[in-house]
Amino acid sequence: MHHKTDSIIYILWQAFILALLGYTSIYASLDFALHFELKSYQVVIDGLITIAFMVDMYLNIKYWSPKEHNEETGEKPYIKTMWPWIDSIGCIPFDLVAYLAGGAVTYNVLRYLRLLRLVRSFKAVRIIKETSKSIFIVNLPNTIKLFLALIGCMAICHVLACGWMVIYPAAADADLYTHYNKSFYWAITTLTTIGYGDITPSTNVGRIYTIFIMILGVGFYGVVIGQISRIILAADKHKEKHREKMQDIAALMNHYKVPLVLQKQVFSYYNHLSEKRLSDNDTKIISELPIALQEELKLFMKLRLLSGVYLFNGVSLKCMKEVAVSLKQFHYSPGDTVIKKGDHGAELFVIGHGSVQVLGDEGQVLVTLKAGQFFGEIALLQDSTRTADIRAATYCDLYSFEKQDFLQIIEKYPDLNSRLQRAVNRRYNDKKPTKKAS
Numbered sequence: 001m002h003h004k005t006d007s008i009i010y011i012l013w014q015a016f017i018l019a020l021l022g023y024t025s026i027y028a029s030l031d032f033a034l035h036f037e038l039k040s041y042q043v044v045i046d047g048l049i050t051i052a053f054m055v056d057m058y059l060n061i062k063y064w065s066p067k068e069h070n071e072e073t074g075e076k077p078y079i080k081t082m083w084p085w086i087d088s089i090g091c092i093p094f095d096l097v098a099y100l101a102g103g104a105v106t107y108n109v110l111r112y113l114r115l116l117r118l119v120r121s122f123k124a125v126r127i128i129k130e131t132s133k134s135i136f137i138v139n140l141p142n143t144i145k146l147f148l149a150l151i152g153c154m155a156i157c158h159v160l161a162c163g164w165m166v167i168y169p170a171a172a173d174a175d176l177y178t179h180y181n182k183s184f185y186w187a188i189t190t191l192t193t194i195g196y197g198d199i200t201p202s203t204n205v206g207r208i209y210t211i212f213i214m215i216l217g218v219g220f221y222g223v224v225i226g227q228i229s230r231i232i233l234a235a236d237k238h239k240e241k242h243r244e245k246m247q248d249i250a251a252l253m254n255h256y257k258v259p260l261v262l263q264k265q266v267f268s269y270y271n272h273l274s275e276k277r278l279s280d281n282d283t284k285i286i287s288e289l290p291i292a293l294q295e296e297l298k299l300f301m302k303l304r305l306l307s308g309v310y311l312f313n314g315v316s317l318k319c320m321k322e323v324a325v326s327l328k329q330f331h332y333s334p335g336d337t338v339i340k341k342g343d344h345g346a347e348l349f350v351i352g353h354g355s356v357q358v359l360g361d362e363g364q365v366l367v368t369l370k371a372g373q374f375f376g377e378i379a380l381l382q383d384s385t386r387t388a389d390i391r392a393a394t395y396c397d398l399y400s401f402e403k404q405d406f407l408q409i410i411e412k413y414p415d416l417n418s419r420l421q422r423a424v425n426r427r428y429n430d431k432k433p434t435k436k437a438s
Contacts, residue, residue, distance in 0.1 A: 005134065010064060019058055020049050022263040023156055024117050033165035038099055046095035053090035053117075060087075083123065090117045153224055160187040160213060167206050190215040243275045265292075268334070272354065272395035299324050304351050305399065308372040311423055319413040328404035332356075332392035339390040345379035346403040354396030359389040368393060377424055380406050 030036070064080035079082065145244060162182040170179035186199040190213045201207045249270060253263045286294055301326035306312045312320055327350070332338055338356055339345065355370045366388070369375055380403050410417040 013056070013059070017052065018121060020052055021118055021121045022125065022151075022155060025121075026158060029159045029162035030180075033162040033169075043095045043099050047093050050091055050093040050096075053087060053120075056092065057087050070184060086119050086123075090120055101315040129373065144369065149224070149227060153367040156220070157184060157187045160191060163209060164206075167201075167209055187213070190214060191220050193217045193221055200321075202329060246270065265334075269395055300336045302327055302399070305350065305372075309350055309374060310370070310372075311374060311419055315416060315419070316413070319409065319416060322409050322412075323401065323416075326409070327399040327401055330398045330400060332396040332398060334392055334394055336392045337389065338392060338396075338398065339376060339386050339388070341386050341389045343386050345376055345384075345386050347400040348374055348376045348380050348406070350374045350399045350401065352399055354392065355388050356391045356396060356398075359391065363389075377420055379403060380420065381424060 038041075060078040060083070066075055067077060069076050069080070161180065164183045164186055165179065168183075168223050170176055182199060189195055189199075190210060193214065195214075201210045247266070249266065252258075253266070258266075286297060289297065299321065303317075303320055306320050306324060312323070315323075329352070332354075338349065351369060351371050351373050355368055356375070357368050358366045358375070360366050375390060376386075378387065380401070
């Protein structure tokens with residue numbers, strides 16, 4: 001079987017391994033500082049972590065690694081890299097070995113070797129970062145990135161605080177929670193180069209350790225804090241560009257004294273583009289790709305649209321791809337007629353962006369349909385005329401699904417036809433007048 005290193009399952013598994021490593025770093029560091037008495041449940045937990053690492057090695061060898069060296073990407077088979085040797089460390093049940101070996105010195109040394117598992121975390125972070133860019137979600141949301149960055153910072157401070165607790169252990173009658181709290185506080189103030197001076201080293205070992213943390217803090221403050229700032233600023237980058245563009249447009253309108261009605265239409269159009277696209281570079285980015293990649297990218301953009309339409313909820317991905325290929329895009333401005341009552345129709349419309357209004361016989365608005373909804377489905381099931389006028393309420397992007405394409409697809413996927421029938425019946429029931437109680 002070929003390896004599937006571009007799947008969400010692969011990323012979730014790496015995140016699971018990273019979570020186990022996080023637990024190991026937190027618990028093993030505390031154990032190193034406070035010398036916990038080994039409990040039977042801790043041996044069980046360590047055994048489960050060991051099993052997870054064994055499964056990880058098996059999956060890397062069997063499924064998630066190429067069988068031969070890939071000259072194009074430079075990827076090597078898992079067994080021909082250094083990682084099997086590193087990962088094998090994680091497969092050692094340190095707590096179980098220590099529990100069976102007994103003895104204070106042997107016991108402590110064996111349990112502290114669990115910290116060697118943390119080397120695997122560098123690989124997990126790199127895989128999650130690189131692989132997330134090659135699947136449909138493209139990138140992790142900025143909020144999740146910021147959360148993970150803060151968690152990473154707290155983990156570093158925790159390890160450093162445990163190191164301080166080793167150098168300056170708590171008194172026999174001291175409150176361990178307060179002792180840890182003070183150590184964590186010292187680690188943060190020293191690492192961030194604040195250093196209030198209320199907790200200071202009093203031994204040579206403590207001073208050397210503090211010097212090391214101070215030097216580390218310079219890089220920590222410059223790199224980590226800078227990375228967090230970049231994530232926060234990136235979240236508002238496109239919004240800031242849109243605001244600047246709207247200010248330029250407003251200045252242009254005022255300079256030429258453009259009528260307010262026309263100004264409103266211009267601003268409405270640019271707001272429509274801002275809501276529709278991530279940035280002004282979307283079209284340029286797509287146009288620079290080869291034609292084959294352009295078509296593939298546009299297909300997945302349509303799939304995202306279909307995933308938000310309840311008609312296609314639960315439909316297989318293969319079916320949705322065939323529907324997406326058949327969709328044709330149309331653009332409408334406010335007030336444009338999309339469907340005229342009495343005309344013969346042979347297509348269904350899906351609203352990609354904007355909204356449309358269903359009009360009554362006297363031109364009154366009966367209902368407003370928004371992005372993710374559809375209309376005109378009766379034309380796919382019956383050879384009939386349109387039953388109402390529909391006009392664009394805003395700038396709209398509509399996608400049409402023609403009857404001929406629909407008939408071909410439901411031959412392969414009859415479940416789609418039954419879903420549409422249920423949607424039509426539901427809409428008919430909604431239109432029926434409710435009987436008043438006598």
